[in-house]
Amino acid sequence: xxxxxxxxxxxxxxxxxxxxxxxxxxxxxxxxxxxxxxxxxxxxxxxxxxxxxxxxxxxxxxxxxxxxxxxxxxxxxxxxxxxxxxxxxxxxxxxxxxxxxxxxxxxxxxxxxxxxxxxxxxxxxxxxxxxxxxxxxxxxxxxxxxxxxxxxxxxxxxxxxxxxxxxxxxxxxxxxxxxxxxxxxxxxxxxxxxxxxxxxxxxxxxxxxxxxxxxxxxxxxxxxxxxxxxxxxxxxxxxxxxxxxxxxxxxxxxxxxxxxxxxxxxxxxxxxxxxxxxxxxxxxxxxxxxxxxxxxxxxxxxxxxxxxxxxxxxxxxxxxxxxxxxxxxxxxxxxxxxxxxxxxxxxxxxxxxxxxxxxxxxxxxxxxxxxxxxxxxxxxxxxxxxxxxxxxxxxxxxxxxxxxxxxxxxxxxxxxxxxxxxxxxxxxxxxxxxxxxxxxxxxxxxxxxxxxxxxxxxxxxxxxxxxxxxxxxxxxxxxxxxxxxxxxxxxxxxxxxxxxxxxxxxxxxxxxxxxxxxxxxxxxxxxxxxxxxxxxxxxxxxxxxxxxxxxxxxxxxxxxxxxxxxxxxxxxxxxxxxxxxxxxxxxxxxxxxxxxxxxxxxxxxxxxxxxxxxx
Numbered sequence: 001x002x003x004x005x006x007x008x009x010x011x012x013x014x015x016x017x018x019x020x021x022x023x024x025x026x027x028x029x030x031x032x033x034x035x036x037x038x039x040x041x042x043x044x045x046x047x048x049x050x051x052x053x054x055x056x057x058x059x060x061x062x063x064x065x066x067x068x069x070x071x072x073x074x075x076x077x078x079x080x081x082x083x084x085x086x087x088x089x090x091x092x093x094x095x096x097x098x099x100x101x102x103x104x105x106x107x108x109x110x111x112x113x114x115x116x117x118x119x120x121x122x123x124x125x126x127x128x129x130x131x132x133x134x135x136x137x138x139x140x141x142x143x144x145x146x147x148x149x150x151x152x153x154x155x156x157x158x159x160x161x162x163x164x165x166x167x168x169x170x171x172x173x174x175x176x177x178x179x180x181x182x183x184x185x186x187x188x189x190x191x192x193x194x195x196x197x198x199x200x201x202x203x204x205x206x207x208x209x210x211x212x213x214x215x216x217x218x219x220x221x222x223x224x225x226x227x228x229x230x231x232x233x234x235x236x237x238x239x240x241x242x243x244x245x246x247x248x249x250x251x252x253x254x255x256x257x258x259x260x261x262x263x264x265x266x267x268x269x270x271x272x273x274x275x276x277x278x279x280x281x282x283x284x285x286x287x288x289x290x291x292x293x294x295x296x297x298x299x300x301x302x303x304x305x306x307x308x309x310x311x312x313x314x315x316x317x318x319x320x321x322x323x324x325x326x327x328x329x330x331x332x333x334x335x336x337x338x339x340x341x342x343x344x345x346x347x348x349x350x351x352x353x354x355x356x357x358x359x360x361x362x363x364x365x366x367x368x369x370x371x372x373x374x375x376x377x378x379x380x381x382x383x384x385x386x387x388x389x390x391x392x393x394x395x396x397x398x399x400x401x402x403x404x405x406x407x408x409x410x411x412x413x414x415x416x417x418x419x420x421x422x423x424x425x426x427x428x429x430x431x432x433x434x435x436x437x438x439x440x441x442x443x444x445x446x447x448x449x450x451x452x453x454x455x456x457x458x459x460x461x462x463x464x465x466x467x468x469x470x471x472x473x474x475x476x477x478x479x480x481x482x483x484x485x486x487x488x489x490x491x492x493x494x495x496x497x498x499x500x501x502x503x504x505x506x507x508x509x510x511x512x513x514x515x516x517x518x519x520x521x522x523x524x525x526x527x528x529x530x531x532x533x534x535x536x537x538x539x540x541x542x543x544x545x546x547x548x549x550x551x552x553x554x555x556x557x558x559x560x561x562x563x564x565x566x567x568x569x570x571x572x573x574x575x576x577x578x579x580x581x582x583x584x585x586x587x588x589x590x591x592x593x594x595x596x597x598x599x600x601x602x603x604x605x606x607x608x609x610x611x612x613x614x615x
Contacts, residue, residue, distance in 0.1 A: 083112065
């Protein structure tokens with residue numbers, strides 16, 4: 001269902017007539033030209049593209065580093081399309097890694113359906129469903145049909161990083177679990193730091209570890225921390241999807257340095273020579289079968305090259321302490337390797353089949369994430385109804401005994417007043433702010449003036465009664481609120497005038513149309529503006545959240561997913577400002593409680609008090 005829904009969405013986008021309408025989907029960028037062209041690892045073609053009008057920045061887009069794309073000339077048919085991935089991205093340019101050199105003058109980039117991922121998911125499901133050995137037992141445990149087992153740790157743990165007690169308890173849980181353990185990490189609680197410590201301690205005990213995450217960014221975060229702790233790590237995956245500073249850890253790079261490569265390069269030169277001889281035109285007629293013999297010899301040498309390359313791969317992976325990759329890595333790479341433990345970070349952002357793919361290679365597994373934040377992205381509403389957007393971690397948390405899960409309780413990001421509402425609603429009020437962040441404010445920075453805006457941690461600005469009604473974006477399907485957008489800019493300007501750095505400010509919006517509108521009127525280029533999904537896993541000193549919805553019917557659409565608000569609010573470290581229409585939002589109990597919370601902290605004000613209505 002998901003695969004078909006993705007394909008249908010691509011078809012529908014291609015049918016859109018208006019150029020502006022196409023780009024507003026966030027899944028396509030038009031009118032591009034190539035400014036640079038280079039060769040990358042694996043002989044991939046790296047092309048840097050910008051808008052044909054060099055003065056224009058790239059529009060808001062869902063395309064991220066690692067996204068599968070199709071690059072095609074705007075004036076030609078689909079036959080000249082070139083498959084690839086995004087390898088680098090900035091406000092004004094996008095680099096894509098392609099298999100072939102593109103032909104044409106003007107191009108468009110479209111998000112592509114990732115059929116390989118879907119096929120790997122299907123393969124994983126079939127394997128787990130029919131498994132009878134160790135994998136079958138792990139399946140039964142996650143289905144609640146078999147009790148998970150634990151062992152007593154016989155030796156004291158010499159922690160390599162400075163962890164708090166709940167983090168240490170999570171590491172002990174992961175090491176003592178014979179089958180499965182879950183590390184529940186709310187925002188800012190150092191989840192990845194804890195996972196890395198668990199991996200290091202597992203390696204110290206002689207375990208071979210497979211560490212995965214759904215996104216390349218999350219995998220690279222793991223790799224960077226493991227390399228910093230002097231672990232032998234191999235990063236598998238498409239080299240264009242691996243951040244440049246970690247390319248030396250990539251399998252491609254390590255194979256290039258392997259001792260077999262000198263022989264391989266010599267054989268490749270011989271292969272090229274044989275093919276040139278076979279194709280060479282001569283006046284005299286060649287002996288019968290001579291050209292065929294040259295080609296056969298080249299094919300024989302090529303088979304040796306593949307064998308030597310595979311030997312190099314097997315040697316590198318076999319000697320690694322930890323292999324890191326996304327949950328949809330190419331399983332043919334690791335072939336017959338078995339792992340003592342599979343650790344999956346950000347497990348809640350993966351659909352369940354994506355987790356089973358790496359788990360199938362391990363004796364036990366640890367899931368780390370937060371099911372109280374955004375679930376896996378699922379396009380098909382029918383698939384979601386059938387449970388496809390329920391992650392393995394969320395399902396296992398519901399079914400497994402509580403001793404399988406450790407909650408990380410100390411957070412190192414937010415002021416206590418930013419943290420408190422989420423702690424109460426999502427984490428049984430168990431979160432505690434570390435002393436270094438529990439009372440920090442923007443005004444604590446030497447460069448920031450002490451004002452009403454910078455000397456308080458939270459604010460809710462109520463637009464009820466102001467007639468700031470939401471509207472449908474012209475030629476689009478997403479909603480925006482222009483008056484709210486102008487207030488956002490005004491607040492950004494006030495923060496900047498107080499001394500807050502632009503790069504420390506984020507504007508988070510649930511609706512893509514509002515994101516585009518704010519960007520179109522924003523005079524501050526270093527203020528980051530993005531959707532909730534785009535900010536998951538990240539943080540900023542100050543966050544302004546525009547809720548957009550304002551209507552007479554109390555309709556709030558997908559804002560009903562409370563986890564979306566949990567993500568948005570917990571990105572802020574020192575200042576959180578929410579702009580919204582309480583009359584519309586309070587039709588939902590969650591938002592009614594949210595407004596009451598701000599009132600109880602004397603952080604509620606009407607939009608009339610901002611002076612905005614006087615303009």
